Amino acid sequence: MIVPWLITLFTVVAVFFLDRWENRHIRSLFDWVPAILLAYLIPAIISHLAAVDYSQAGIHDFSRDYFIPLAIVAVMSSLSLGQLRSIGWKPILLFVSGSFFIALFPVLPLLVLAESDLVTDTLVNQGYWKGIPPIVGGWIGGSTSQLVLKELVECPEAIFLSVLVMDNILVNIWTILMFQSIKGSNALNRFFRITDTAIPESLRMNRMKTIRPWLTLAVLLGTVVLVNLILDSFIGKVILLSVIGLAISNLWPRWNFNFALRSGSVLILIVMAVLGLKLQFATLGFNTAFLGFMAVWLVGHFLFMTIVAKLLNVHMAWVPIASMANVGGIATAPAVTAAYEKKWMPHAVVLAILSMATGTFWGMLTIFFLESSLL
Numbered sequence: 464m465i466v467p468w469l470i471t472l473f474t475v476v477a478v479f480f481l482d483r484w485e486n487r488h489i490r491s492l493f494d495w496v497p498a499i500l501l502a503y504l505i506p507a508i509i510s511h512l513a514a515v516d517y518s519q520a521g522i523h524d525f526s527r528d529y530f531i532p533l534a535i536v537a538v539m540s541s542l543s544l545g546q547l548r549s550i551g552w553k554p555i556l557l558f559v560s561g562s563f564f565i566a567l568f569p570v571l572p573l574l575v576l577a578e579s580d581l582v583t584d585t586l587v588n589q590g591y592w593k594g595i596p597p598i599v600g601g602w603i604g605g606s607t608s609q610l611v612l613k614e615l616v617e618c619p620e621a622i623f624l625s626v627l628v629m630d631n632i633l634v635n636i637w638t639i640l641m642f643q644s645i646k647g648s649n650a651l652n653r654f655f656r657i658t659d660t661a662i663p664e665s666l667r668m669n670r671m672k673t674i675r676p677w678l679t680l681a682v683l684l685g686t687v688v689l690v691n692l693i694l695d696s697f698i699g700k701v702i703l704l705s706v707i708g709l710a711i712s713n714l715w716p717r718w719n720f721n722f723a724l725r726s727g728s729v730l731i732l733i734v735m736a737v738l739g740l741k742l743q744f745a746t747l748g749f750n751t752a753f754l755g756f757m758a759v760w761l762v763g764h765f766l767f768m769t770i771v772a773k774l775l776n777v778h779m780a781w782v783p784i785a786s787m788a789n790v791g792g793i794a795t796a797p798a799v800t801a802a803y804e805k806k807w808m809p810h811a812v813v814l815a816i817l818s819m820a821t822g823t824f825w826g827m828l829t830i831f832f833l834e835s836s837l838l
Contacts, residue, residue: 470736475502506736510743516743522737531734532687537708539707553775557775561767562603562789573592580752581756585750591622594618595833596613596829597612649779657772673718675719678719682711686707731798731808788814799811
């Protein structure tokens with residue numbers, strides 16, 4: 464089907480040029496709606512107006528096999544080990560605190576609100592507690608962890624499908640909110656009197672003599688094709704491409720660092736445009752009480768990390784970055800990051816990889832505590 468491809472191409476070209484247009488009205492639009500967020504919304508709006516569902520179109524498989532891997536290796540190849548070390552232990556600890564909250568917060572209602580309708584009716588009688596571990600796995604680890612935890616907890620299909628619908632609604636809204644939140648990071652720093660600063664300029668690499676852009680692109684594409692031939696696991700591809708990207712950046716003295724970063728920015732636009740084809744504004748079939756519980760869960764996750772960031776005196780931009788690395792994943796975390804600072808995208812990818820690698824573990828911990836509380 465060629466239409467989804469045309470929508471994606473139109474979106475990326477339109478957003479790319481609009482973002483560079485100096486018209487004051489256009490600039491004011493991008494003050495509220497970042498370019499990457501607009502790339503996410505335009506395909507959804509077109510699909511909605513045309514009353515067509517492109518969520519199962521073949522472009523999504525192509526994006527998973529090529530666009531996302533290309534974005535990963537491009538972004539990671541723009542990262543030096545000096546930049547990686549410059550993240551420090553505080554943002555990592557902040558990210559882990561977000562995962563901790565996601566995994567353990569659902570246990571609190573069973574302990575504190577044991578006699579409430581949410582617990583007795585929704586979670587216990589209707590069995591929605593079995594939908595919680597797949598949410599934890601989906602938020603932290605991605606679809607692979609989600610399906611593994613669904614089987615581990617033996618979540619019924621009807622509840623699982625309902626959870627997927629509610630999860631889709633909330634994560635889409637959350638992504639939009641994080642785009643806006645990260646733009647207010649400097650104001651939050653002032654409000655909380657946080658003195659942490661951005662990555663020092665001295666740690667950014669500055670290579671004068673580099674290979675040509677076409678050769679850079681050929682290396683990136685060849686790497687992705689080769690990895691696709693030898694690996695089937697998406698997580699395996701992400702980890703391997705990240706390692707290769709880091710190796711290229713740090714072992715190839717003439718690597719075109721700047722072009723790789725620009726390529727990663729454009730590829731993230733493409734990935735977000737493709738994801739936008741899945742965004743549905745009108746969805747049905749969800750439990751209102753459980754949806755409210757999930758909303759409180761997400762907001763609490765953000766507030767908890769904000770408190771941790773204050774205690775650690777860490778830049779508030781890391782809160783939405785860590786949140787999207789936990790809840791969003793490998794595509795949306797660097798996309799949200801780019802709305803604040805494009806050169807931080809590799810760090811968002813690192814956090815997203817950590818999220819994917821640990822999601823199943825966190826979900827198993829959730830299952831243990833949920834079952835312990837119910838028995």
